[in-house]
Amino acid sequence: MGWRSSALRPLPGLLLLLPLSLPRALREAHCPEPCSCPPDGALRCPGPRAGLTRLSLTYLPVKVIPSQAFRGLNEVVKIEISQSDSLEKIEANAFDNLLNLSEILIQNTKNLLYIEPGAFTSLPRLKYLSICNTGIRKLPDVTKIFSSEFNFILEICDNLHITTIPGNAFQGMNNESITLKLYGNGFEEIQSHAFNGTTLISLELKQNAHLEKMHNGAFRGVTGPSILDISSTKLQSLPSYGLESIQTLIATSSYSLKKLPSREKFTNLLDATLTYPSHCCAFRNLPTREQNFSFSIFENFSKQCENTARKPNDEMLLLHGALSVAHCFS
Ligand SMILES: *[C@@H]1O[C@H](CO)[C@@H](O)[C@H](O)[C@H]1NC(C)=O
Ligand SMILES: *[C@@H]1O[C@H](CO)[C@@H](O)[C@H](O)[C@H]1NC(C)=O
Ligand SMILES: *[C@@H]1O[C@H](CO)[C@@H](O)[C@H](O)[C@H]1NC(C)=O
Ligand SMILES: *[C@@H]1O[C@H](CO)[C@@H](O)[C@H](O)[C@H]1NC(C)=O
Ligand SMILES: *[C@@H]1O[C@H](CO)[C@@H](O)[C@H](O)[C@H]1NC(C)=O
Numbered sequence: 001m002g003w004r005s006s007a008l009r010p011l012p013g014l015l016l017l018l019p020l021s022l023p024r025a026l027r028e029a030h031c032p033e034p035c036s037c038p039p040d041g042a043l044r045c046p047g048p049r050a051g052l053t054r055l056s057l058t059y060l061p062v063k064v065i066p067s068q069a070f071r072g073l074n075e076v077v078k079i080e081i082s083q084s085d086s087l088e089k090i091e092a093n094a095f096d097n098l099l100n101l102s103e104i105l106i107q108n109t110k111n112l113l114y115i116e117p118g119a120f121t122s123l124p125r126l127k128y129l130s131i132c133n134t135g136i137r138k139l140p141d142v143t144k145i146f147s148s149e150f151n152f153i154l155e156i157c158d159n160l161h162i163t164t165i166p167g168n169a170f171q172g173m174n175n176e177s178i179t180l181k182l183y184g185n186g187f188e189e190i191q192s193h194a195f196n197g198t199t200l201i202s203l204e205l206k207q208n209a210h211l212e213k214m215h216n217g218a219f220r221g222v223t224g225p226s227i228l229d230i231s232s233t234k235l236q237s238l239p240s241y242g243l244e245s246i247q248t249l250i251a252t253s254s255y256s257l258k259k260l261p262s263r264e265k266f267t268n269l270l271d272a273t274l275t276y277p278s279h280c281c282a283f284r285n286l287p288t289r290e291q292n293f294s295f296s297i298f299e300n301f302s303k304q305c306e307n308t309a310r311k312p313n314d315e316m317l318l319l320h321g322a323l324s325v326a327h328c329f330s
Contacts, residue, residue: 047072060084117141130155143172196221
C-alpha cells in the first residue's frame with residue numbers, strides 16, 4: 001500500500017526512468033515463460049509447466065506459430081494471442097492435444113493470413129474459440145477439434161477477407177451444442193449444408209454487410225437454430241428449409257430482405273424483430289401462440305398488409321419493396 005503511493009510521488013523522476021525501463025518490461029511481457037519468441041521466427045512454449053493455466057501472448061515478434069508450439073502445457077486452460085502484427089501463419093497441429101484447454105483467443109493480428117487446416121486438433125474441453133480481426137482468407141478449419149463441451153461458442157468476427165461459409169464447415173467441432181457468433185466478416189455466401197452435423201443454439205450472422213446469398217439447403221443436417229440474427233446483412237431471402245426450430249428471429253436493418261418464407265414455416269417462432277412493416281404482415285393472425293407474440297403493434301400496419309400482393313397458396317409471401325423503411329421493433 002504505502003510503497004505504491006511513495007513510488008508514484010516523484011513523478012518527474014519516474015518519467016525519466018520510463019524510456020530506459022519500458023522496453024525491457026515490454027520485451028518480457030511479449031514473451032512470457034516458458035516461451036521463446038525469436039523475432040521473425042517461430043514461437044515455442046514447451047511444457048510441462050506446473051501451475052501454468054493462462055498464457056497471454058501480446059505484441060509477439062514471431063511470424064509463425066508452428067506445429068506443437070504448446071506441446072506439454074497440460075494444465076493450460078486459456079491461450080490468448082493478440083496485438084501481434086508480425087504474426088503471419090498458424091501451422092497445422094499448432095494447438096494439438098491440449099486436454100485442459102478451454103479457451104483460445106486470436107485477435108487483432110491483421111497480418112495473420114493463414115491458419116492451416118488442422119491447426120486446432122483434439123481439444124476435448126474447448127468451450128470458446130474466438131478469431132477476430134485477422135487477415136485470413138478462409139474460414140478456419142475447426143472440424144478436428146472434437147470438443148464435447150455443452151454450448152461451445154465459436155466467434156469469428158471482423159475478418160474482412162473471408163467470403164464464404166462452405167459446406168460442413170463446423171462438422172466435428174463439437175458433439176453437443178454450439179453458438180456461432182459470426183459477425184462483421186466479409187461473407188458473401190453461405191453454401192448448402194454449411195452447418196451440417198451441428199446442434200445450433202444460436203446463429204448470429206449480423207453485420208456481415210456483404211452477405212447476399214444463403215443457399216436454400218444451408219440448414220440441411222442441422223438441429224436448430226433457436227435464435228437467428230441476420231441483421232444488417234444484404235440477404236434477400238431466407239432458406240425455406242430448416243426454419244421450424246427458430247424461436248427468435250432478428251432482422252433489423254435487413255433492407256434487402258423483401259420477402260419472407262410463409263409464416264407456416266416458422267412453427268416455433270416466439271419473437272421476431274424485423275425491418276419492414278410488410279415483414280410483420282407475414283406473421284399477422286398466426287393461428288397459434290398469439291399470446292407469445294409481441295406483434296400486437298403490427299396490427300396497425302394491417303392496411304399496408306391488405307395492399308400487399310399475395311397469392312393464397314404461394315410459398316412466399318410477396319412484399320412490395322417500395323414500402324417505407326419503418327422498423328417493426330417488437
Ligand atoms: C489438467 O490440469 C490439472 C491441474 O490443473 C492436472 O492435474 C491434470 O493432469 C491436467 N489434465 C491433463 C489431461 O493433463
Ligand atoms: C459427446 O462426446 C462425449 C465424449 O466422447 C460423450 O461422453 C457424449 O455422450 C457425447 N455427446 C453426444 C450428444 O453424443
Ligand atoms: C452431412 O453430414 C453427414 C454426417 O453428419 C455426412 O455423412 C453427409 O455426407 C453430409 N452431407 C453433405 C451433403 O455434405
Ligand atoms: C407461450 O405461451 C404459453 C401458453 O400460451 C406459455 O405456457 C408459455 O410460457 C409462453 N412462452 C413465453 C416465452 O412467453
Ligand atoms: C394502434 O393505433 C391506435 C390508434 O392510433 C393506438 O391507440 C394503439 O395504441 C396502437 N396499437 C399499438 C399496439 O401500438
